[in-house]
Amino acid sequence: MVTVADLHKVFKGTIEALRGVDLAVRPGEVVVIIGPSGSGKSTLLRCLNFLEIPTRGRIVIDSVEVTDPKTDLNAVRREVGMVFQAFNLFPHLRALENITLAQIKVRKRSPEEARQVGMRLLTKVGIPEKAGAYPGQLSGGQQQRVAIARALAMNPKVMLFDEPTSALDPEMVGEVLDVMKALARDGMTMIIVSHEMGFAREAADRICFMDEGRILEEGPPEHFFRSPTHERTKQFLSKIL
Amino acid sequence: MDFRLSIFVEVFPLLLGGAWVTLYITVVSIAIGIAGGLILGVMRVSRFAPVRGAATAYTELIRGTPLLMQLIVLYYALPSVGINLPALAAGITGLAANSAAYVGEIFRAGIQSVERGQVEAARAVGLTHMQTMRYVVLPQAFRLVLPPLTNEFVTMLKDSSLVSTLAIAELLRVGREVVAWKVNVFSPFAGVTLLYLAMTLPLTKLARYLERRIDPERRVAGHLS
Numbered sequence: 001m002v003t004v005a006d007l008h009k010v011f012k013g014t015i016e017a018l019r020g021v022d023l024a025v026r027p028g029e030v031v032v033i034i035g036p037s038g039s040g041k042s043t044l045l046r047c048l049n050f051l052e053i054p055t056r057g058r059i060v061i062d063s064v065e066v067t068d069p070k071t072d073l074n075a076v077r078r079e080v081g082m083v084f085q086a087f088n089l090f091p092h093l094r095a096l097e098n099i100t101l102a103q104i105k106v107r108k109r110s111p112e113e114a115r116q117v118g119m120r121l122l123t124k125v126g127i128p129e130k131a132g133a134y135p136g137q138l139s140g141g142q143q144q145r146v147a148i149a150r151a152l153a154m155n156p157k158v159m160l161f162d163e164p165t166s167a168l169d170p171e172m173v174g175e176v177l178d179v180m181k182a183l184a185r186d187g188m189t190m191i192i193v194s195h196e197m198g199f200a201r202e203a204a205d206r207i208c209f210m211d212e213g214r215i216l217e218e219g220p221p222e223h224f225f226r227s228p229t230h231e232r233t234k235q236f237l238s239k240i241l
Numbered sequence: 242m243d244f245r246l247s248i249f250v251e252v253f254p255l256l257l258g259g260a261w262v263t264l265y266i267t268v269v270s271i272a273i274g275i276a277g278g279l280i281l282g283v284m285r286v287s288r289f290a291p292v293r294g295a296a297t298a299y300t301e302l303i304r305g306t307p308l309l310m311q312l313i314v315l316y317y318a319l320p321s322v323g324i325n326l327p328a329l330a331a332g333i334t335g336l337a338a339n340s341a342a343y344v345g346e347i348f349r350a351g352i353q354s355v356e357r358g359q360v361e362a363a364r365a366v367g368l369t370h371m372q373t374m375r376y377v378v379l380p381q382a383f384r385l386v387l388p389p390l391t392n393e394f395v396t397m398l399k400d401s402s403l404v405s406t407l408a409i410a411e412l413l414r415v416g417r418e419v420v421a422w423k424v425n426v427f428s429p430f431a432g433v434t435l436l437y438l439a440m441t442l443p444l445t446k447l448a449r450y451l452e453r454r455i456d457p458e459r460r461v462a463g464h465l466s
Contacts, residue, residue, distance in 0.1 A: 077366070
């Protein structure tokens with residue numbers, strides 16, 4: 001579903017955020033990327049839908065080569081859903097309108113159809129009663145669930161989550177992770193940058209540990225947490241577990 | 242001090258007519274200025290350097306030269322190249338071209354103060370650059386630019402007095418004519434002053450109210466939308 005080969009990203013000509021990342025994600029797979037801050041996790045995710053333009057390397061999503069200059073980036077982006085740490089809901093639109101905007105403008109659905117899809121997704125994330133609320137009237141957890149619904153409304157083939165619970169108060173982390181677990185059970189292909197180790201252990205098919213712009217080690221969670229091989233991985237895990 | 246109430250009362254209706262012309266010129270100019278400023282503001286944040294450059298050059302040209310000079314060029318110099326604008330058209334063109342430059346800067350600042358994450362979220366769901374501007378960035382920027390836009394309106398209202406040099410019978414021009422006619426300075430100008438204040442003070446108050454409304458400290462969630 002997603003193939004990344006030898007991906008490099010250099011910021012301002014000097015800062016090497018990614019130094020050769022290789023990653024292959026199968027359809028329906030849930031991959032959790034962990035690692036210290038500054039290790040390139042978010043940059044990798046942002047390169048996948050070209051919010052950052054990779055310096056070098058290849059990205060193929062659903063057999064479309066994203067890194068091919070001829071590829072229409074807007075076409076790629078609508079197949080890739082993204083959920084941000086800061087939610088980034090549109091504050092001037094109601095929750096439901098946040099979900100219908102791109103459906104109508106990008107997917108060219110009728111407003112009525114978009115509304116139905118929106119309400120179905122708001123029900124799925126557990127807050128259909130908040131359809132008419134503005135983001136400023138919602139809690140962080142509710143905002144993030146609306147943001148997930150907004151991404152899902154485009155029927156993406158892959159969902160990217162960039163530290164989706166890091167900006168949340170602790171009591172709201174669970175409600176967002178529950179939505180993500182349900183998505184994983186439905187077979188959504190997901191790539192998640194997260195510090196939630198409990199969630200990673202439970203929901204991930206695979207864990208990737210990134211350090212200094214590379215994937216240093218990867219494996220299924222039970223193996224990854226029990227017997228990490230790299231010294232850096234062990235250090236990192238000993239600090240956060 | 243040569244103020245005489247009888248003259249004041251006698252000429253006030255004339256001044257009121259001048260105030261209407263002032264208001265008319267200002268409203269028409271700022272309406273065109275806002276449309277032009279919107280285009281300039283979007284151009285100034287374009288990814289394409291020539292587009293940015295063109296907008297910047299225009300803005301610097303307008304802001305770097307006196308409005309009075311621009312008006313004189315439009316009215317007195319353009320006929321020599323075969324363009325004859327009537328006085329009112331020249332006045333409105335000058336004021337509109339001028340306000341477009343200033344309003345463009347206001348919009349640029351507004352656009353740039355919309356959080357980066359908003360653009361990313363819009364692009365991530367597949368909206369194009371123009372759709373992102375139209376449906377996500379500009380609606381948020383509009384709210385931020387309302388107070389400075391109102392202030393710009395006040396500035397335009399006062400600057401419109403410069404078109405009196407083009408023999409347009411706006412408030413200041415009418416005032417000066419009445420002074421010459423009645424050989425009395427203070428009575429007409431008391432009226433001119435009052436009429437300018439009657440137009441600018443409510444607007445200044447409105448700007449202050451709008452400023453308070455977007456102050457995040459005082460904002461009630463969702464209240465603005």
